[in-house]
Each structure stands twice: as C-alpha cells, then as structure tokens.
Amino acid sequence: MRSFQTAFTRPILETYQSGVMSYTYKGVRCLKSPVDISIYMRLIWDLKPRSLFEIGSHSGGSALLFADILGNMGCPDTPVISIDLEIPQDIEDDRIRFLKGNVLDLASLFDAHKLDALPHPWFVIEDSAHSYSGCMAALTLFAERMAPGDMLAVEDGVLDDLGMSAKYDGGPNRAISDFVSSHAESFEIATHLCDMFGVNATYNPNGYLRKV
Template identity: 45%
Template sequence: MEYLEALSSIHRILRPANYLEIGSRFGHSLALSEAPSIGIDPDFEIRVPLKAPTRLFAETSDDFFKRDVAALVGGPVDLTFIDGMHNAEFALRDFINCERASHAQGVIVIDDVLPRDIAHTSRKRNTQVWTGDIYKLVTILRKFRPDLTVDAYDVEMKGLCIVSGLRPGDTTLMDAYRDIEADILNGRYQLETIEEIIEIVAPRSTASLEVDLVRMDERRSKRSYLKGLVSADLSGYHAGTLEYRYRGIPCVKSPVDIAIYLRLLDELRPASIIEIGSKHSGSALLFRDMCRAMDIASQIISINLKLPSRLVSEGVRFLEGDAANLEFPFRQHGLFDLPRPWLVIADSAHSYAVSTSVLEFFEQHLSAGEYLVMEDGVLEELGWSARYQGRGNRAIAEFLAGGSRSFEIDIAYCDMFGRNMTYNPNGYLRRT
C-alpha cells in the first residue's frame, strides 16, 4: 500500500470535519480531502484539482502557526498530515503546533517514518527518495509522551505514523524542545541500519490499517452522547423509572435497559456479575432472578458504601466498599478470584471522578471480551451534569479520547432500540 492509498483510507474512515496539511507541494495528498482544508507549503505547484474548500498558505509552517488556526477552520483541527521539512526537529515543532491546534479526539498523521534504504535518511537530500531522519520522531514521541498512541505502518517506500490520544494543552514537548533538538543535532537518536530503524519504529502491517482505523473512529468517540430518549417526556419517563419496583423493592432501572441486559446476559453468560452501587438491593435481586431464569450460573456481588437496609441474602453477596477505591474490597474479599467472564455494572456515585476511577480500575482487571456498563449518562439530559462534573459521559469520552485501547463502545447494545436509546449512552463497554 502506498502512502496516498493509506491517506485516502484515513480520510474515508475517519471522515474529518476539517483537515490541515503541512507540505502540500503538488497537491496530490491535499486533493484527497473532502472537508474544509488548509495547505501549507512555501513552494506550491498544485497540479491536481482540489475537491474541498481549501486555503493555501505559501509560507513555512513555523510562520503559519503564528496565526489563530481554529479561527481559520472554524474550530480545532480534526485531522492533520505532516509531510514538511524532513529533519526531525522540524517535524517535532510541527507536531507540537499541530497538537496545540487540534482537539483531544483529533488525529495527526506523520509521513516518512520508515525509510527502506539508509541513504534515504540523510539530513540533506542527496537521493530521489528522501525520508530524512523523521523516524527519530517516533522514538521521541514514545519517550516523552507515553500518553499518546503512536502507531507506525509499513506503507511502501517511506512508512506512515498515526498519532491519537492528543492533549492539546500538554506542554511536555515544548518544555523539552531545546534539549531534544540538541540531542537530535548531536546524533543521540541516530540509527545506522534499516534493521535498527525497523526494530525501533516497530511498524504494523498495512493489512490491519483499515480495521485499526475503524476501531480508532469508535475510540475517538465521534458518536454523539445525545440520547435517543431525549424528548419533552424524558422527565416523566425518568420519574417512572425512579418509582420502578422489582418484587416490591426499588430497582431504579429503565425498562429499555432491562431488555438490553437480558440480551447481554444471554450472549455473555457471565460467571460473575459485579454491581458497583447497591442502592436498595432491587437491581441485584433482578439480576439474580434473570440469571436463574436463563440457567446462567452466575455469582452476584454488590458493593456499596453502606449495606442496604433490606438485604436479599440468597444468591447475592453484599459487601461494603468505596467505588473510588475498589482495590481494597476486591483484595479484602478475594474478588480477583471470581470466576470468569465478568459483567461489571457501575451504578454508584455519579461523579466524573468516581466514574474515571472505575474505568481505570477495571482497565487493569477485566479480561478481553468482558463488559463494563457505565450507567445513567442520561442524567446529563435531565440537566444534572454540572452536579456530577459531567458524570460517566465525560469520563468515557476522555478515557477513550486519551488513546486507551482497553475498551470499545459496543454499539450493538447502545443502539439496540435506536441510536443511544438507553439510560447508558455509549456506556456498554467491551474490554478489548
């Protein structure tokens, strides 16, 4: 796969809202964009028609970024392609500037990271094919910004790198820039053979590119958190949900989500259900009876800061524990040894901080194919988001946008009755 074909796949699958390109010379890569675009090159020779509304800036990228970039494209940049000056320190400056101009779910693509001949890596051009020493940028990003997702691909002739999980306000690279530049110029990141470069860059096969891009598109959380349940009657629907009883005990479960859970239970057949947040114990009783009716031998564990006043002891184990510090009850009660697979239902404190703690904890302790359901994101549409600092919706969006590959939104459950027609929008998360 050559680089224009790879870049075309990136545009087609990610469908960026806008596009910025550094190094547009003849316009072949710029012509792939169908979104409002910016091309930057001091020596334009556009030879192909451009499909999208495009603004060209015949100047260096350093000069360009003195502008308010967001004002030029109507908001933060969604997709960037860096193919400018082929010296690592120039590409690093471009990356710093591009990340600052992007949003957290944006993507930056870097060309020329995988040369096929060591002669192509010279810092001055002396061959027809020239990648320069851009491969060094992969090492630098992985070293100084381990929070980023930095994936290289073995695109023909020169390779391609895709960076996601951006943090536009991060100053790590800028703060270290002078030292990094000095190390580049002093040869610290220099490699002498193509074999060494391949080992360090560790490219993925382009055969996996499209699948990876589809997964990235979901992780970028481009899915709206707007609920299918939003209507003038949502408050009435919610009032009914709050009054819902199961066997006479308050359950506080949306009937739509009860139906979704029935399907999830049938398909996952969890050996353990871990409920974080017991409330009045009605939902634990409901899950116990669901499993019994479906002949699923599942242990039911329900964890709450304080034990419910009315306990259903048979078939349910109620434990005290803090959702913000799950390590303690899990170790105290030997829960790490619970039989697999697990289904975890996060329905405790609705704050952003607690939701983030739950995500981080189960990122470490769920196995591939198991589920974490982050409940009650619908509270945002009821006007309660500020009370919980954005609740689970914000936690999920930022967690996925941060580049984590540990969870993916399972849209089969989220959209079972229509797009996010659930109390748990984008909240059915599958461990990858």
C-alpha cells in the same frame, strides 16, 4: 467519538425518569430504565457471565433482578457482587453478596474479599456516585482486571440530557469519553447494545463497553 445525546426528548424524559425513580422489582426499589433492563437481558444471555459486579446497590432491587435474570439465562451459579457505602438491610439471598465499599477505593475491597479470583467472563455495572471521579475510578480499576470479552456498563449518562451533568463534574459521559480515548486499543463501545432500540435509546449512552 459518537455523540452522547440519547434518543429521548426532554418531555419524554420528564415522565420516563419519574417512572425509573419509582420502579420496584419484587417490591424492592430498582432504579432501572426499562429499555436498559431489556438490553441487560440480551447482554447477559450473549455473555453468560460467571461473575457480575454492581457498584451501587441502593435498596437491592437491581441485585435481585440481576440474580433472577442470571438464573433464567442459564447462569444460576453466577454470584452477584453488589457494592455500596451502606448495605441494604432487608435482603437475604444466597446468590447476592452485598459488600460495603466506596467506588473511590475499590482496590482495598478487592484485596479484602479476594475478588480478583472470581471467574470470568465478568459483567460490571457502575451505578454508584455518577461523578466524573467515581466513574473514572471504577473504569480504571476494572480495566486492569477485566479479561478480553468481559463487559462493563456505565449507567446514567442520560444525566446530560436531564440537564444535571454539571452537578456531577461531567459525570459518566465525560468519564466514558476520556476513558475510551485513552484505552482505544483495549476497549470498544458495544454499539449493537447502545443502539438496540435506536441510536443511544438508552439511559447509558455509549455506556456499554467491551474489553477487546
């Protein structure tokens, strides 16, 4: 398994992280690393997803950003399905379906809203609880439903480099490591995305996964 250390040094991360946490898109909070916004744009152009799932809506800024990127990349009809424990109240946008749900119980949400029927390719972004169990729950559910070629990003393994992963029981990096080891024949790390700006110069080290 590749190292999960990002290319960011601790002093850089301290200021970079405060920028990420205060960033807004169209006036709405959007907690995205700018490097990863670039990687997402490239991924979406290459994949041309027909369905995009985001777990962790927060204020809805990232769902808005994804809807705009999809429109700009030739996928204006691709729905953004954005899931959170609470739905943002201030955003009405025909391109986005905000659904109330828990990452630990996505199966019932899939059944209730017939999400299995959404067309592939899928692009899935897990950006919710960041706990080991939450990441594993999302990875396990989507692994069974994704088709070859579909992509999944697990956000914020950078928590390790920020010294915060113990609080998340190992968080995204421990989950990715266990998941990729146990799914070596069906998932691969998309290193061309993780390493686009330097080896794991991303908030999502080894976090861009492709179903093969």
